[in-house]
Amino acid sequence: MDTAQVYKANALVEASYRLSLYEQRIILACIAQVRRDCPLTDQQLYTVSVQQIADMAGITAARAYQYLKTASERLYRREVTLREPPNGQSGGRVRLTRWVQTVEYRETEGMIALRFGTDMVPYLSQLTEQFTRYALVDVAKMTSAHAIRLYELLCQWRNSGERVVAVDWLRQALQLEERYGSIRDLKRWVIEPAAAQINEHSPLWVKWDQRKTGRRVTHLVFTFGEKDQQPAKKPRKPRKRKAEQAATAGSIYGIPRAVIERKAKPGESYEDAALRLHNEARRAKADTAS
Template sequence: MQDAQVYKANALVEASYRLSLYEQRIILACISQVRRDEPLTDQKLYTISAQQIAEMTGTQLGTAYQNLKAASERLFDRRVTLHEAPNGQGSTRVRLTRWVQTVEYCDKEGAVALRFGTDMVPYLSQLTEQFTRYALADVAKMSSAHAIRLYELLAQWRGTGKREVSIEWLREALQLEDRYTNIRDFKRWVITPAIEQINEHSPLWVKWDQRKTGRRVSHLVFTFGEKARKTTQKPRQRKEQGKACEGNKSASGSIYGIPMEVINAQARPGESRDDAAHRILEKRRNNAKA
């Protein structure tokens, strides 16, 4: 599962739901198994084992085994409230549905198998626009479910480097209900730990600030970007690699010869810089042929 990717419709990223940390890990690990080259049906069974969870998260096998079993028993009852249709197909009625229709715990194998709910399938498969993609490894070692949710909301706007959300909307998305109603508690127990984990475990760095409406803090403003990639190569090796990759990403800040400022300006929400550069390049080529 080292290179596993998570694809979600933006409408699902912004949906209202609450999952525990291990419920999130089960759901995301199964989403990462959805094939991009074939349609997903509600009959497909996905399996994740305690051994895989332990390796993915860097936790003890015994701990993963116990938490996996407990989470699988709760997962069937977890609900999600959707406010939009997938693939930018316009608004939809507010839909309350379930993540899964079947959950099976395989005691001998220490594994969970699940089938996604029928209503969830369009939000996970055949996504052609308005979706968010990130590596499962980006969130694997996070120990806060809030950190995972916040990371997804930032990854959705990866190409812009900034996102502002109202506290009321974020509380609803996280389904906090009557918890952390005091803004100090909300920042202390939800936002600050989530930001710390994103900065520690993900490929993004994040800073945040608050905005007031009158005297009341009403919005949070997140500024973020890609961390510098670590390298252990010697200077000579880096120079040689740069020549080999000249047609792809240059040291001067461009991808496929397209300046980064152009890529950032034209990137769609949830679209990686590489994908945006490729789309811009293809558009230029098609315009040249016309």
């Protein structure tokens, strides 16, 4: 699996659809089997075993088995909305289609078999320059379907290191509908976990910020890059405590540094010595006043 590659037309990366985590894993495992040296047809049957999914995700076969049957049953009904031809030609068409035309769950074999839908074939094969590629292993350990989608969106712009995404567009692409209606919930339940998983499991690091139009957050800005190409961080110098900075500058609590040095007890810091002297001066003043 370490060498298996996922190829998708950019139009499919940006399509509007919702798949569960295990539906994503099934689809991606099958896409990774598409050969680049042979034309893909809608009659090609791809199989994925429970053990393959278990190995991919790093989980037990028993756990994978529990989820795969449900995922296979739902996968046939999953729709995808595509907003342009597979390789970006003009036309402005919007196409509603299905991922697959056939799904078989072979219970005794612990295996799923599927055929991609006819309309999906051009988005997975015969791709020109407008496609996105990444290693299947990059997303194998992710446990969030949103993390996988966000990772694909970043890979699409891998050479730029930054991607600005409209919040409304992202909601539509992920088919969130009425879920996470506030930007606060969107960030908490979708963006933050997805970014955390990308940072933990993938070859990319990612940071994100938000942009406002007026008082409303309208865009998210993702900055990202290859982990092995991050510049080495310079060792940070220990930060001085404010009191120590003040001591270096001249005085603490109004007591000159020279006085502190002269009257400090063995082992006392500038701050401790200055505080003691300050308190002693206050007490002496109070005693004199009384």
